[in-house]
Amino acid sequence: MRPSDRDTIVAVATAPGEGAIGIIRLSGQEALEVAGGRFQGKQALKTLDDRSITYGRVTTRDQFLDEVLVSVMRGPRSYTGEDTVEFNCHGGPLILRRIIEVLIDSGARHAEPGEFTRRAFLNGKMDLTQAEAVVEMIGAKTDLGLESAYFKLRGGLKKRFEKMAESLRFSISMLEAVLDFSEDVEIDNKAISGPIAEAACELEELTRSYTQGKVIRDGAVVTLAGRPNAGKSSLLNRLLEEERAIVTATPGTTRDSIEETVDLSGAPVVLVDTAGLRKSGDPVEQEGTKRTRHAIDRSELVLYVVDASLDPMEEDVEQLKGLGGGKRILVKNKMDLGERPGWSDIDRCDQVAVSALTGDNIEELRNAIRESVLGKWEGNRGIITQERHVEALEKAKMSLSHAQEALAGNLPGEVVAFELRETLEFLAAIIGETTSDDVLDRIFKTFCIGK
Incomplete structure (x- = not known):
């Protein structure tokens, strides 16, 4: 102190x-x-x-x-x-x-x-996870964010760590009993390895949950890209349920990126409407294309919007290939005018046919976006939303893996116990039992004054 x-x-x-x-x-x-x-x-x-x-x-x-x-x-x-x-x-x-x-x-x-x-x-x-939950409660962008923060504020995440720690301490006590009374005590390795294996599964689940937790806390960037006049701005307005972007029949109306946040059933998504992708000698359009590429590079998901009432063009194939291996959804817009053949085979990514004009299948597109950026939501058991937690969990997983290898290799019990204690140290750092003042300073500087 x-x-x-x-x-x-x-x-x-x-x-x-x-x-x-x-x-x-x-x-x-x-x-x-x-x-x-x-x-x-x-x-x-x-x-x-x-x-x-x-x-x-x-x-x-x-x-x-x-x-x-x-x-x-x-x-x-x-x-x-x-x-x-x-x-x-x-x-x-x-x-x-x-x-x-x-x-x-x-x-x-x-x-x-x-x-x-x-x-x-x-x-x-x-504990420290509850303290971090306070600032998450204040900054929550959606109901899922609020639910996640409140679960931690009630001590739900702390209880998961305490349960893991209790089972690991049991394994340590069994190992120490063998070391202290080696002539009188026989321990089945399964009695030690079982709790360790359960803790390893729990650590893996918590670490993987950060993918969802980061989206729930910070949101995901989703960029609308495609050739001019495909209906990107109209689609943005439909997803936002407001007239945010200017829409005209003139191709190339959008010259700069427009960003707006929308709540997709608990997933905060930043939608980025961009200038149309096409080759042009116009310096303004070239700058617009450059900004579109930048928006694509920082996106978790790209909605490549096409006018499906027209035949696919080689330019669409090139643009889709240019997106690389990132997540993308081919949005076949203007389904109210009918869909030309060939679009279904143009790319192997997920595809959704919609009409930004009438609103047909917009809810299906919302669900596809949510599932792509958030994954399947199976209820809140205490997901990880802090990078600090992930770093400690990765170290804990490594120590626990070393303990499992030592146990399987019949190494001395002292080696296994050492690795288990290391794991406990990393878990203790998450809830604040062994956290330095420097780390505390970094955490609490993110809070507002008065809280």
Whole structure:
């Protein structure tokens, strides 16, 4: 714990800008003294019952600043585990800033980003996966993101790690029994290898879940590409269910990329409408094509949109080949005008026939996009959304694999036990039992001030 972790800290806990209510949060050993010195009401804050609220005024030395409701939550029964005071003020930025200033003048310090949650972690109110879930809850883009974050906030992910750790400790205890009482104890290797194998499967499942977790947390970039006048902008508008892109009958209307985010049944997707792909001597069109290529390169999925009412062209074949081995869906647009033969054989990728004009099969396309970027969703058992977790899981998998190899090769029990302890160390780092201050600094700097 740093010396500054003992300071009394203060920050605005509500979102920036004007609002009906603004909340200022104080936490620390001197929170009641600092807040009480600037509060005038019927009852002094120090005498209030725990988890109670009272009305009064915030003052400077010579004037009233605001009428407020003040909540008192004494540690350890508070968010941070420390004495905490919250002022419910009028939500003007100037009022909040002035109150913060007088509280700092009375002995508080302005909180760093995420410092309240950092103290909750340090004081044992939550583990590190729960602390990270707080910022995921705030930044969730879809219901699946919210569900995933809430599962971790309730301790669901921590319980999975604890269950694994318990089974590995059992295996270690069995190995140590053999080492300590080798003449009196006989252990069947299956009793040791079984829990290790189960933990290996669990680690593999958690590691693979990051593919979904990253999409749920950050979203997936899906680029609409194709020749001019294929209906890309019309398709974008239909997927967004709003008129976002300009649509005309003139080929090449779209000259620059347009990005919009849409929620596809829990999968946050950034749709990128791009300029048409074609050879041109026009410098503006050349720049548009260059930007389209850039959008394709950074995409998790490309929707190659064609006008299926026209015969396939060699240019379409070339463009599809140019996409390489990345994920793609051939979107055969303008099905309301009929589909010309030859499109089904042009590429072996997934294909969906739609009409951006009438909306036919748009829901089928949405489902195809969701399945391509997210995969099959089988419910939330605690998916991995943090790169830090994946790195630790990969190291844990390697140590566990070494333990399995040592056990299979009849190496001394000390070798197997060492590798199992290494695995436990990596799991402990995820939930914060063995995490350095540098790592904590990196994690909590991603939080907003006041949380």
